[in-house]
Amino acid sequence: MNDTHRPTGPDATSQTERVIVTLREMVLRGDFRPGERLAELTLVPRLQASRTPVRLALDRLAHEGLLEAVPSGGFRIREFAIADIWDAIEVRGVLEGTAARLAAERLTSLDDLSRLQRCCRDMERLYPMDAAQAAKYFEIDGVFHAELRRLAKSAILVRTIEGVIGLTFAASAAFILGEGQSTEGRHVGFIAIEYHRAILEAIEHRQGTRAESLAREYSRMARRNLVRAAQDKELFRRVPGASLIRMPAGQSSR
């Protein structure tokens, strides 16, 4: 541990953040093979960083689930079965559903819904969607769901969601890359917008159970997107994180 002992402060923090972002990108882009061991000393020159930020980044990505700690020390790239990704999407749906339910139960004033209303309006304008509009859609989708989590007024729920969100990486990218153009993709876009409108309406009327089921079902669309993308090998290879997913020979859902 003969590290350059830099003070803990904004500089050290931002170096660590940079290393985390870069390493995460490298892993999702497929720069390493699943199961490959990551040597701290190799990463130090490759990421142009000192050892402590590299160790912190490895630890963080292990926490996100992209790496796994090796019992004898060190880390290796995790390999996911497609079932793990379905699972992550399902668990995320349950948690986003809880956020929607709590938002409905804990709503104090209808004025608190203005940001969600704006998101819905902005989404509707994107229809019909091409690839560029699909990318924009996911941006607004991100704002909508962040706002939903804020309205749930539960710091602990937000923490829990953040813990699984990293593993649903592939789903929205698959949609943007592949689906915007096809007829089926256009339908998917339309249905997705409808889900958001309905979730908003359910919260407005404090229909907790309805808001929860809608948000759960919406997350299953992510699964459909990924199933469809997986049928096109060329396309699937471009999805971030695809290299970490082991596909069965005959692709199907559970």
Added chain:
Amino acid sequence: MIDQRGNASTPTSQTERVILTLREMLLRGEFAPGERLAELTLVRRLNASRTPVRLALDRLAREGVLEALPAGGFRVREFAIADILDAIEVRGVLEGTAARFAAERLTEPDDLLRMRVFCRDSEQLMPMTLENFVRYVEINDAFHAELWRLAKSPMLIRAIEGLIALPFASPGALVFANPDTDEPTNLAILALEHHRGIVDAIANREGTRAEAIAREHARLARRNLTSALNDRELFNRMPGASLVRLPVPIGAL
């Protein structure tokens, strides 16, 4: 559980030792909620080099017992009663999902044997005494761990583990409240009825029912907490209690 190999030869085992020690110190209440933790002081106090201390601080921040300050550094997180209630609610949602998955994914009815044994074992412990209660909490933990296993979802287990890193969020965060009344026995009877209902629903592949019962089951912890709040000494026996800021005067929710 401190590493008995002593001199912590490899960086990993030194880091693990520091994480364990610091976590224990925090849960024992050696720092006040909101207190800032200075890296250099910890280096001396934990007798470790700076990198393991940095790693430990980062890890405990992710577990939720510390919070990272925007300007750098960390402080001890302070929880309100509302956060515990929230943690219980979120645990109910996750365990409800575990119960539903278990129902949907059950292949062999025999897979429920262990849960049935745990139900029978906890029935033997009624009426509840303090000695029985200790054993009861153990069986209860085992029941819940078995439920998570039957969900067959590593992702769900990750989410649950992330949550119960906050000790007061775990299914074992129970106290023996109001010992001179029927309350401990009554709560245990209700809990057993829930456990039996969950097993029955899973056996019949009734996913929705299993989920609803498991959610409701978590709310028993809320009742237990309400009783604990009437007695500060009792409350302090709850795992993670030192991180919680209590309203003054301590009383009803």
